[in-house]
Amino acid sequence: MMSAQFEIMVIAAIVAAACALPGVFLVLRGMALMSDAISHAVLLGVVVSFFWIQDLHSPLLMVGASLAGILTIALTELLVQSKRLKQDAAIGLVFPVFFSLGVILISRYAGNIHLDTDAVLLGELAFAPFHRLTAFGFDIGPYAMWTMGIVLLINSLFVSIFYKELKLVTFDSSLASALGFYPVVLHYLLMTLTSITAVGAFDAVGSILVVALMITPAACAYLLTERLSTMIGLSVGIGIFSAVSGFGLATALDASIAGSMATMCGVLFTLILIFSPGRGLLMKLLKARSQRLLFASRLLCVQLFSHENQPDSDEEATIDNMIIHMGWKATFAKRVSQLAVQKELIFRQGRLMHLTPLGRETAKVIMLNCKMPDTSSL
Amino acid sequence: MTPIIPAVTIQDLTVAYRDSPVLWDIDVTIPVGVMMAIVGPNGAGKTTLLKSVLGLIRPASGNILILGKPYAQQRRQVGYVPQRNSVDWDFPTSAWDVVTMGRYGHLGWIRRPSKADLQLAMDALEKVGMADFANRQINQLSGGQQQRVFLARALVQAADIYFLDEPFAGVDAATEAAIVLVLKELKRQGKTLIVVHHDLQTLKEYFDWILMLNVHLVGCGPIDTVLTEANLKIAYGGRTAFIPYV
Numbered sequence A: 001m002m003s004a005q006f007e008i009m010v011i012a013a014i015v016a017a018a019c020a021l022p023g024v025f026l027v028l029r030g031m032a033l034m035s036d037a038i039s040h041a042v043l044l045g046v047v048v049s050f051f052w053i054q055d056l057h058s059p060l061l062m063v064g065a066s067l068a069g070i071l072t073i074a075l076t077e078l079l080v081q082s083k084r085l086k087q088d089a090a091i092g093l094v095f096p097v098f099f100s101l102g103v104i105l106i107s108r109y110a111g112n113i114h115l116d117t118d119a120v121l122l123g124e125l126a127f128a129p130f131h132r133l134t135a136f137g138f139d140i141g142p143y144a145m146w147t148m149g150i151v152l153l154i155n156s157l158f159v160s161i162f163y164k165e166l167k168l169v170t171f172d173s174s175l176a177s178a179l180g181f182y183p184v185v186l187h188y189l190l191m192t193l194t195s196i197t198a199v200g201a202f203d204a205v206g207s208i209l210v211v212a213l214m215i216t217p218a219a220c221a222y223l224l225t226e227r228l229s230t231m232i233g234l235s236v237g238i239g240i241f242s243a244v245s246g247f248g249l250a251t252a253l254d255a256s257i258a259g260s261m262a263t264m265c266g267v268l269f270t271l272i273l274i275f276s277p278g279r280g281l282l283m284k285l286l287k288a289r290s291q292r293l294l295f296a297s298r299l300l301c302v303q304l305f306s307h308e309n310q311p312d313s314d315e316e317a318t319i320d321n322m323i324i325h326m327g328w329k330a331t332f333a334k335r336v337s338q339l340a341v342q343k344e345l346i347f348r349q350g351r352l353m354h355l356t357p358l359g360r361e362t363a364k365v366i367m368l369n370c371k372m373p374d375t376s377s378l
Numbered sequence B: 001m002t003p004i005i006p007a008v009t010i011q012d013l014t015v016a017y018r019d020s021p022v023l024w025d026i027d028v029t030i031p032v033g034v035m036m037a038i039v040g041p042n043g044a045g046k047t048t049l050l051k052s053v054l055g056l057i058r059p060a061s062g063n064i065l066i067l068g069k070p071y072a073q074q075r076r077q078v079g080y081v082p083q084r085n086s087v088d089w090d091f092p093t094s095a096w097d098v099v100t101m102g103r104y105g106h107l108g109w110i111r112r113p114s115k116a117d118l119q120l121a122m123d124a125l126e127k128v129g130m131a132d133f134a135n136r137q138i139n140q141l142s143g144g145q146q147q148r149v150f151l152a153r154a155l156v157q158a159a160d161i162y163f164l165d166e167p168f169a170g171v172d173a174a175t176e177a178a179i180v181l182v183l184k185e186l187k188r189q190g191k192t193l194i195v196v197h198h199d200l201q202t203l204k205e206y207f208d209w210i211l212m213l214n215v216h217l218v219g220c221g222p223i224d225t226v227l228t229e230a231n232l233k234i235a236y237g238g239r240t241a242f243i244p245y246v
Helices: A003-030 A032-053 A060-081 A087-109 A117-122 A126-132 A143-161 A163-171 A175-180 A185-224 A226-252 A258-277 A282-305 A319-325 A330-341 A357-369 B046-053 B095-107 B115-127 B143-157 B172-186 B200-206 B230-236 B242-244
Strands: A130-136 A138-142 A346-349 A350-355 B007-017 B021-032 B033-037 B062-066 B076-081 B161-165 B191-197 B209-212 B214-223
Touching: A003 A032, A003 A126, A003 A138, A003 A143, A003 A163, A003 A175, A003 A185, A003 A226, A003 A258, A032 A060, A032 A185, A060 A185, A126 A138, A126 A185, A126 A258, A130 A143, A130 B143, A138 A143, A138 B062, A143 A163, A143 A185, A163 A175, A163 A185, A163 A282, A163 A357, A163 B095, A175 A185, A175 B076, A175 B095, A185 A226, A185 A258, A185 A319, A258 A282, A258 B033, A282 A319, A282 A330, A282 A357, A319 A330, A330 A346, A350 A357, B007 B046, B021 B046, B021 B172, B021 B209, B033 B046, B033 B172, B046 B062, B046 B161, B062 B095, B095 B115, B095 B143, B143 B161, B143 B172, B161 B172, B172 B191, B200 B242, B209 B230, B209 B242, B214 B230
Parallel strands: B021 B214, B033 B191, B033 B209, B076 B161, B161 B191
Antiparallel strands: A130 A138, A346 A350, B007 B021, B007 B062, B209 B214
């Protein structure tokens, strides 16, 4: 039998993996806000179906909640199609209404049962291990582990079976349509799964964490890779990592588990945004810097070339002159000449700089084409 | 003698957004094997015409046949190059993968591209001079290179009729020449090419058939009979700057 701590971690990891899968496509389709809308709107579905079924743990609650999610999307799209509203405004209009209706219904009619609004927003993972599932008289683990395990299985199957179709529809929906795949059908399938995931997950981790776990891992992975399949794998990995490390943080700080996990998501994203080797801000800065230097070192070649074998060549070919004529700062001029030496474009002789054959060739090519060679291949 | 089936037949096509018509009562027959330009001023409905034929827009009325049958039955006979700016080029994928998407129609649902499909995609990249860029992330390609990738994607559709929506918009001269070369090669193979085109200057050089449009159909036929001063005046509202292209 697993310890409660470990069970919480396993549940959190399963939830994170299940959320990351639809999350990738939401992020790529520019529909991240939909996860927010769905994860809130499902509350109305849960409440209404609870009144009908009178059992807080019936799977039918999930069906009702998913329907509420799909209804949210359909209503949002109707509003967008009316051309009176943009999509973000339409989303912002529909789900607060659904959510508030759910809140009113709970506070008016369900005050004495376990359906409170705090748990809806933040969830309570810490209690998840107490609610257990039994089969044939045996304890087979926490209820949330099973529901989310099934959701994870459905999402994995969906993404792996329809990988090609999802990719095409997301990248170029008009070609998808022309080729006979149905973008609308795939769209609603994806939204249905997002709803089911949100319902299953919000029971365990609350709606805020659902949004964090759907969007952040995908946004992180987007910065790290240039391939969709890798992006999906990375999202799942990053989601699980934020969930597990967030649990560690919560234990260390004795703080809210869901809150700590969402915080870890944010921290991880910030780190990746700065340090990602491909699309990170730091790399971009470094690359721009080295491109500027390389460009300048080639400019130097042209400058030296045009004054080569002329009476003033001795005056022109010094670093001091570079600083004056090119309007460069002293430190920059020094770095440029260092790079040019290092790239064997020039060689130094006391104060003077001379072109190497390679440097001369570079200058000629540039002047011939009136264009710098590509510096992006650095 | 068997009747000759036209590549595209459009009957009584009217498309409207709400109550304002974008295309009004278009009747056109496009024979097999022509290289046809669709021309007309901005807002003339050129892209709308293309999208209607491909079933991407539901017309208010009209009947469209591709090689004698509705489009839904002829998908594999049709290749499509949408406008380049219609997709998000930051999408995490490679040029090779985008071209492979052209095979998806032949694969149908669920089945994944085979080695043969990947090879076809590579061959098409080779044909448009983009083989060296096969594994590049698509946002690292220039506009012209992206357009060539789109053309390669249409080539692997191995279709009989190709629809291209402004393939020359915003591309460099080298790309334009490369695209024209590929299109003329397709024409030699007996394919039908239908191209939304903006540049009246190159009309006569590239095309042998023309469809002139300004919501209404102005004319459709061999370029010499349709590209007339009178027609240009109707389509472009009498601005004589276009006359030199006749």
